[in-house]
Amino acid sequence: MARSIGRICKGFQRLGLLSKQTQLIPFTRVPVGTVRTIVTLPSFLFPQPRDFSLPNPSWGSEMTRMYEHYESQCEMETEGGQKGPWRRLPSYNRLLKYATVFPSGGVYLSKMIQSKARLFTRNIRNPGAAFEYVLFVNKEEQKCVCILQAGHLLEGPPGHVHGGAIATMIDTVTGTHATFLSGPVMTANLNINYRRPIPLGSTVLLESCLEKKEGRKTFITCRVTSTDGSKLHTETSALFLSITASHLLGG
Amino acid sequence: MARSIGRICKGFQRLGLLSKQTQLIPFTRVPVGTVRTIVTLPSFLFPQPRDFSLPNPSWGSEMTRMYEHYESQCEMETEGGQKGPWRRLPSYNRLLKYATVFPSGGVYLSKMIQSKARLFTRNIRNPGAAFEYVLFVNKEEQKCVCILQAGHLLEGPPGHVHGGAIATMIDTVTGTHATFLSGPVMTANLNINYRRPIPLGSTVLLESCLEKKEGRKTFITCRVTSTDGSKLHTETSALFLSITASHLLGG
Numbered sequence: 001m002a003r004s005i006g007r008i009c010k011g012f013q014r015l016g017l018l019s020k021q022t023q024l025i026p027f028t029r030v031p032v033g034t035v036r037t038i039v040t041l042p043s044f045l046f047p048q049p050r051d052f053s054l055p056n057p058s059w060g061s062e063m064t065r066m067y068e069h070y071e072s073q074c075e076m077e078t079e080g081g082q083k084g085p086w087r088r089l090p091s092y093n094r095l096l097k098y099a100t101v102f103p104s105g106g107v108y109l110s111k112m113i114q115s116k117a118r119l120f121t122r123n124i125r126n127p128g129a130a131f132e133y134v135l136f137v138n139k140e141e142q143k144c145v146c147i148l149q150a151g152h153l154l155e156g157p158p159g160h161v162h163g164g165a166i167a168t169m170i171d172t173v174t175g176t177h178a179t180f181l182s183g184p185v186m187t188a189n190l191n192i193n194y195r196r197p198i199p200l201g202s203t204v205l206l207e208s209c210l211e212k213k214e215g216r217k218t219f220i221t222c223r224v225t226s227t228d229g230s231k232l233h234t235e236t237s238a239l240f241l242s243i244t245a246s247h248l249l250g251g
Numbered sequence: 252m253a254r255s256i257g258r259i260c261k262g263f264q265r266l267g268l269l270s271k272q273t274q275l276i277p278f279t280r281v282p283v284g285t286v287r288t289i290v291t292l293p294s295f296l297f298p299q300p301r302d303f304s305l306p307n308p309s310w311g312s313e314m315t316r317m318y319e320h321y322e323s324q325c326e327m328e329t330e331g332g333q334k335g336p337w338r339r340l341p342s343y344n345r346l347l348k349y350a351t352v353f354p355s356g357g358v359y360l361s362k363m364i365q366s367k368a369r370l371f372t373r374n375i376r377n378p379g380a381a382f383e384y385v386l387f388v389n390k391e392e393q394k395c396v397c398i399l400q401a402g403h404l405l406e407g408p409p410g411h412v413h414g415g416a417i418a419t420m421i422d423t424v425t426g427t428h429a430t431f432l433s434g435p436v437m438t439a440n441l442n443i444n445y446r447r448p449i450p451l452g453s454t455v456l457l458e459s460c461l462e463k464k465e466g467r468k469t470f471i472t473c474r475v476t477s478t479d480g481s482k483l484h485t486e487t488s489a490l491f492l493s494i495t496a497s498h499l500l501g502g
Contacts, residue, residue: 094406116380116403117451120413123381123404129367130374152367153374155345156422162371163422163438168415171407175414187414191442200368 053091053135058128062203063149066227070136070145089135089176093122121172129153131165135173137180144177146206147227150198160197166224167192169206170236174220177208178240182218185240192236203227216242304342304386309379313454314400317478321387321396340386340427344373372423380404382416386424388431395428397457398478401449412449417475420457421487425471428459429491433469436491443487454478467493 055067073084094117124130132149148169156162171187178185198204205227211219218240224233306318324335345368375381383400399420407413422438429436449455456478462470469491475484 094409117406117410118404120405120407120416124374153369154371155368156371157437158345159368162419163426163441164415164419165371167418167422167441167443168413171413171415171418186408186448187445189442189444190414190418191440192418193440194438197437 049092051090052093052122053088053133056127056132058149058151059132060149060201060203062227063132063147066147066203066205067134070134070147074136085138085140086136087139089137091122091133091135093118121168124153131169133169133172135176137177142181142210144173144180144208146173146208147203148206149203150200152200155200157197159200161200163194166194166198166234170222170224170234170238173206173208174222174236174238175240177210178218178220178238181210182213182240182242184243185218186243187238188217188241189239190236191238192234194234196231196233198224198233204233205229211237218242300343302341303344303373304339304384307378307383309400309402310383311400311452311454313478314383314398317398317454317456318385321385321398325387336389336391337387338390340388342373342384342386344369344376372419375404382420384420384423386427388428393432393461395424395431395459397424397459398454399457400454401451403451406451408448410451412451414445417445417449417485418443421473421475421485421489424457424459425473425487425489426491428461429469429471429489432461433464433491433493435494436469437494438489439468439492440490441487442489443485445485446483449475449484455484456480462488469493 055064059067070086071088073086074088075085076083121131121133128149129151130153132151133146135144135146137144146169150161150165154161154165156165167190170192171190174190175185175187204224206222206224208220208222211221213219220238220240222234222236222238224236225231226233306315310318321337322339324337325339326336327334372382372384379400380402381404383402384397386395386397388395397420401412401416405412405416407416418441421443422441425441426436426438455475457473457475459471459473462472464470471489471491473485473487473489475487476482477484
């Protein structure tokens with residue numbers, strides 16, 4: 001019973017109708033004259049989604065060192081705790097828990113596909129196997145950095161990271177940065193110059209900077225380098241267009 | 252015993268020392284005067300790797316229809332069987348079964364990573380969940396097409412394919428095409444214009460054309476459209492540089 005209520009609640013949570021703090025009072029058809037049972041659901045029925053940006057045992061020493069470097073410069077929300085201008089962004093395996101069924105591009109998106117959908121960069125749960133990454137943003141400098149540890153499932157050229165996997169992280173970091181700066185956006189252009197391949201298993205740094213904003217357009221540049229900055233792997237210029245929900249729903 | 256020999260043989264196969272047809276005659280330290288056992292291994296110990304480009308039950312009607320359209324125009328190797336100029340390219344989950352341990356970019360690639368490494372576009376075995384695709388090349392027209400069915404694990408914007416997943420397929424198709432035209436290459440530039448998002452679950456067509464070749468450079472263009480060509484999703488220009496093994500091994 002508790003489990004089935006939990007499932008129902010999860011369904012509502014996906015629909016965005018319940019916050020974590022909501023106390024659900026479920027009821028069904030109740031015969032007149034009977035007492036309605038009121039159930040207040042405990043918090044363990046609403047588990048926190050996993051935040052993939054937090055350290056896990058698969059992280060190597062370089063990934064951990066870089067994480068601690070930026071984490072130690074993060075602003076603190078406690079009194080008098082202003083430590084620095086950076087802020088870590090949490091990361092889940094869906095951007096949205098539920099999307100309305102709509103016709104888009106002539107194709108109807110089925111409920112089944114929606115319920116199973118997962119964010120491309122977080123679709124493998126095995127820690128360390130694919131993308132291990134964490135993003136930090138800096139409001140003052142309008143910058144965003146990402147520490148990436150590239151797992152063994154990202155192979156392209158033998159022993160090296162696939163160009164598409166690098167493009168995926170660049171799109172993720174610049175897109176997140178553009179959203180942070182301009183609200184909801186869609187990628188309009190990615191122009192990526194690949195300078196040096198990235199060995200599988202290595203940790204690299206992605207640095208995203210605002211170039212300019214013009215109306216609906218946000219221009220971002222992004223460099224992928226070794227963590228000490230001595231080796232340049234890729235250079236990118238990216239363009240994002242601000243959108244409203246109707247842009248997406250209308251395909 | 253047969254299983255352990257099989258494992259050893261697989262190891263040798265990974266090292267590229269044995270072809271499938273090779274009959275292995277294993278031996279260890281044999282005391283002088285004893286008879287050496289000679290084992291000829293049967294073919295079932297060398298299973299064919301899975302060709303991911305062949306139809307499977309997850310393929311929708313549009314994916315299947317497009318596959319049959321190009322498959323029916325493929326050249327045939329039987330006598331008098333010349334049906335058309337297209338050729339289907341098989342697809343496995345590693346480009347190379349084994350890569351030599353080497354220092355690259357300052358990072359040593361461990362044997363463990365190598366043995367577990369999988370091609371980024373084929374790293375999920377669950378049919379239909381991620382990239383379902385098949386490539387056909389046309390020698391006469393120097394073209395390459397790819398039919399892609401985008402699974403639920405490729406999500407970016409809610410209900411739509413991640414820009415990085417699209418970039419990944421563009422890199423894969425143009426890179427394969429460039430390799431077909433010019434031998435081993437590395438991606439030097441991808442310039443992708445995103446025109447219209449791709450709904451999750453839909454089937455699209457990637458068409459790759461040779462623009463020009465200049466020395467080590469191969470210039471390719473690629474369009475991603477709906478299967479009837481009426482909707483343009485992305486337009487890309489790509490540049491590839493011819494490489495030798497030493498380019499890759501040297502980082």
